[in-house]
Amino acid sequence: MLDITRIRKEPEAVKAALASRGEDPSVIDRVLAVDERWRGLLTELEELRAERNRVSKEIGRMKDPAEREARIAEMRAVGRRIAELEDQVRQAEVERERLLLSIPNLPHPSVTVGPDESHNRVVRKWGEPREFDFEPIPHWDLGPELGIIDFERGVKLSGSRFYVLRGAGARLQRALIAWMLDVHTREHGYTEIYPPFVVKEECLVGAGQLPKFADNLYHDVEDDIWLVPTAEVPLTNLHRDEILSADALPLRYVAYTACFRREKMSAGRDVRGIKRVHQFDKVEMYQFTTPETSYQVLEEMVEHAVDLCRRLQIPHRVVEICTGDLGFTVAKTYDIEMWAPGCGEWLEVSSVSNCEDFQARRANIRYRPEPGAKPRFVHTLNGSGLALPRVMIAILENYQQADGSVVVPEVLRPWMGGLEIIATAT
């Protein structure tokens, strides 16, 4: 959520920033109109309430019954007017809130301006694509042949875009989760969190998924509860409606969760394999920081994610997302992509973003710079560290051998009971 005070003060700058991400800036004029109406009504309302408070106190002390009755009658009328105004103020508030919740975050000035993903910029690359002396095959062939990914039975159980991991495949995923959590907690300074996988509606509003992206979420109507599309949602809301002390910052959390996405918007895209599915696992990094440090932290978090890619010895690149391709809640984002030689594409295994105070405003997360000082909104940052199915794809396709077996990356072997090669189960 943008700061209404800032919109009042510099509407033109805000509009220009929105336009740079391809958003219609006219919403700002509508917000300002409602805001002005709201302020007018509020002033009138508060004057009447002040009068009623004052006179009501007098009535309590009054002896003369006639004057008392007269005053009560007067205040009855004032009360009716107050009720009317309260109604109008509430309506204006609801409308202003609705508009504010629909406006995306503003890009950071350092972000490249561009209309769409074609203007994203590769800022770093690591590793060379491996030379194969055979034709590398995609994971959707490799996995079933090894008996570690079962697409048919996934569909049988739950429908399209679901799959079953089996044997060493399931084990590999579990190893990756444990390994990533261990690296982040032991070496990168994060505290491990195990959150609920379902959350209340207000959590999704706080983190920015609602009201705009309900389409992409699973919702249990009976209990009015939502499956998390990412651990970012519960992690953001851990400190909803809290005032943190400055010396607690930065707070660094890492959480493994399953993630659930309906992918209605992407019908027909990436239908093969496990690149885009309704349920996947992810290890998520999350930080609450001061405004002064958030951009430095953004770079650190990219490094934390890249560190995992490097240890896995998989070629990857860091991409800076341009204004037109930014997510709703985000001021700046880097994606990290691993090369997948089987399907022949760069796979987004991580997206690391600074939301600045956008989520903090929605979820009302503040900190006190020093004892006695006024609370300020924190900055929040999130980053995958990493998304599992796509890392699995990259491992299978990069480490495949001519005979169809897959070498287990060395760093994972301690988490795989020493297993060195995944070969067809007998």
Add this chain to the structure above:
RNA sequence: GGAGGGAUGGCCGAGUGGACGAAGGCGGCGGUCUUGAAAACCGCUGUGGCCUAGCGCCACCGAGGGUUCGAAUCCCUCUCCCUCCGCCA
């Protein structure tokens, strides 16, 4: 799922519909005293909003409605927590 009890400031805990943004205590901050510290004593100690910017006004006692000139206090609905019983990974 059944029965009962509860929700007040950072925490504990008072609060007959009118002087209550809220007693008292704890904690925290500042001061006096002290070589220093502790103790004692004194003072301060919530958040948000409005424009007229005042040592102003408004709102907030789990949430939302209602009664009333006036609600922390009375009524209704909801949420959450606790206790007992049942079921149960």
